Amino acid sequence: MKILLIGAGGxxxxxxxxxxxxxxxxxxxxxxxxxDLRFDFTDPEQVAxxxxxxxxxxxxxxxxxxxxxxPLDQLTADDFRTGFHNxxxxxxxxxxxGVRHVAERGSxxxxxxxxxxxxxxxxxxxxxxxxxxxxxxxxxxxxxxxxRVNAVSPSVVTEDLPKYDRFFPGMPSHDLAxxxxxxxxxxxxxxxxxxxxx
Amino acid sequence: MKILLIGAGGxxxxxxxxxxxxxxxxxxxxxxxxxDLRFDFTDPEQVAxxxxxxxxxxxxxxxxxxxxxxPLDQLTADDFRTGFHNxxxxxxxxxxxGVRHVAERGSxxxxxxxxxxxxxxxxxxxxxxxxxxxxxxxxxxxxxxxxRVNAVSPSVVTEDLPKYDRFFPGMPSHDLAxxxxxxxxxxxxxxxxxxxxx
Numbered sequence: 461m462k463i464l465l466i467g468a469g470g471x472x473x474x475x476x477x478x479x480x481x482x483x484x485x486x487x488x489x490x491x492x493x494x495x496d497l498r499f500d501f502t503d504p505e506q507v508a509x510x511x512x513x514x515x516x517x518x519x520x521x522x523x524x525x526x527x528x529x530x531p532l533d534q535l536t537a538d539d540f541r542t543g544f545h546n547x548x549x550x551x552x553x554x555x556x557x558g559v560r561h562v563a564e565r566g567s568x569x570x571x572x573x574x575x576x577x578x579x580x581x582x583x584x585x586x587x588x589x590x591x592x593x594x595x596x597x598x599x600x601x602x603x604x605x606x607x608r609v610n611a612v613s614p615s616v617v618t619e620d621l622p623k624y625d626r627f628f629p630g631m632p633s634h635d636l637a638x639x640x641x642x643x644x645x646x647x648x649x650x651x652x653x654x655x656x657x658x
Numbered sequence: 659m660k661i662l663l664i665g666a667g668g669x670x671x672x673x674x675x676x677x678x679x680x681x682x683x684x685x686x687x688x689x690x691x692x693x694d695l696r697f698d699f700t701d702p703e704q705v706a707x708x709x710x711x712x713x714x715x716x717x718x719x720x721x722x723x724x725x726x727x728x729p730l731d732q733l734t735a736d737d738f739r740t741g742f743h744n745x746x747x748x749x750x751x752x753x754x755x756g757v758r759h760v761a762e763r764g765s766x767x768x769x770x771x772x773x774x775x776x777x778x779x780x781x782x783x784x785x786x787x788x789x790x791x792x793x794x795x796x797x798x799x800x801x802x803x804x805x806r807v808n809a810v811s812p813s814v815v816t817e818d819l820p821k822y823d824r825f826f827p828g829m830p831s832h833d834l835a836x837x838x839x840x841x842x843x844x845x846x847x848x849x850x851x852x853x854x855x856x
Contacts, residue, residue, distance in 0.1 A: 504735040531801065532754065532757075532798060532801040532802065533757065533801075535754060537702040537747060537750075537751055537754070540746075540747055540750050541747065544742050544746070544747075544790075548738075548742070548786070548790075549735060549738055549739065549742075552735075552738050552786070553735055556730065556733060556735070559730075559731065575793070575797065576789075576793045577793070577796070579796050579797040579799070579800045579801075579851070580797075580800075581800065581801060583797055584794065584797040584798055584801065586797075587793040587794060587796060587797035588746070588750070588790045588791075588793055588794040588797065589790070590793060591774075591789040591790050591791075591792055591793025591794065592742075592746075592786045592787070592789050592790035592793075593786075593789075594789055594793075595773070595774045595775070595785040595786055595788060595789025595790075595792075596782060596785060596786040596789065598775070598777050598785060599773065599777040599778075599781055599782040599784075599785035599786065600730060600782055601777070602777040602778075602779065603729065603730040603731075603777075603779060603782065604730065653777070
């Protein structure tokens with residue numbers, strides 16, 4: 461398949477890239493400052509330009525979307541706007557604009573995360589945006605069929621535990637290889653509207 | 659208790675108002691164009707003015723937040739921004755700014771809806787914003803304790819079935835009286851971080 465991978469330069473994106481390419485797919489990597497195509501997918505106009513540049517694809521895979529982490533009493537209204545803009549609207553636009561560019565039985569795979577269902581201190585914006593993505597995926601799936609849309613929900617990545625363990629105390633971690641397998645499950649599988657836990 | 663009720667003039671707000679007042683609470687109603695206090699709670703600056711005008715309260719109850727309903731292929735990026743602004747950021751600001759005005763063991767009760775978990779055609783924005791609210795409530799609860807925050811999740815309201823049944827085919831409906839009881843459960847109960855289904 462020809463696969464558009466957004467956030468290809470990140471920790472997860474790098475492993476997803478390698479895994480999908482290793483399975484014989486033709487992966488077009490997209491990033492702000494690196495990759496085959498250079499676009500900022502948090503800007504809806506650049507999403508349009510990205511699809512125009514990429515041409516028809518079989519799958520779109522998202523592995524990007526940073527959000528602010530702060531205690532609730534330090535968060536501002538703008539932090540919530542930023543989280544929505546960077547991780548929700550950006551991925552919504554990948555789907556909303558993408559339906560015209562993706563194959564009839566093609567798929568979208570977005571990224572969410574464990575904080576949609578597990579709270580951590582400083583994680584309010586992340587929880588909110590992940591909850592938004594998960595309900596969006598469920599809702600969009602029924603309208604775009606036979607195209608498909610799922611979201612991969614990693615926990616803290618095992619390889620990142622030395623840095624992040626104290627923020628996710630006692631939470632099961634996910635190896636990057638398992639996270640990449642969840643992307644494969646969405647891209648090559650048949651399910652839609654699902655939140656895939658690695 | 660002294661309770662600030664936002665959206666007091668709506669279908670649900672009217673019954674919630676009557677129910678809470680009937681249980682002996684002192685309800686301050688808030689609306690754009692009607693109520694004891696006139697503010698547009700979708701504007702973060704007006705939320706600040708609202709809290710300044712209301713003085714200390716024991717509970718804040720939200721029953722407002724309209725979002726666009728359209729097939730996905732007719733939605734624009736702005737429709738998603740509008741939904742986020744009207745129902746998510748507005749209710750987030752009630753909590754974020756409200757923690758300084760609500761009693762130490764006071765509560766916030768927001769409104770979400772069945773579309774967070776059940777898809778309907780034209781409901782993508784509603785699903786997305788409701789999913790955001792539900793994960794926000796879970797996450798904010800752990801940071802604002804001993805203050806509490808929950809969300810009430812009505813399905814289509816039984817009294818509205820003549821108008822809306824065709825959009826919610828076969829979904830169980832909720833009587834307005836049951837929806838109001840869910841608000842009571844949040845305001846007078848002890849739970850926090852929960853999605854309360856009537």
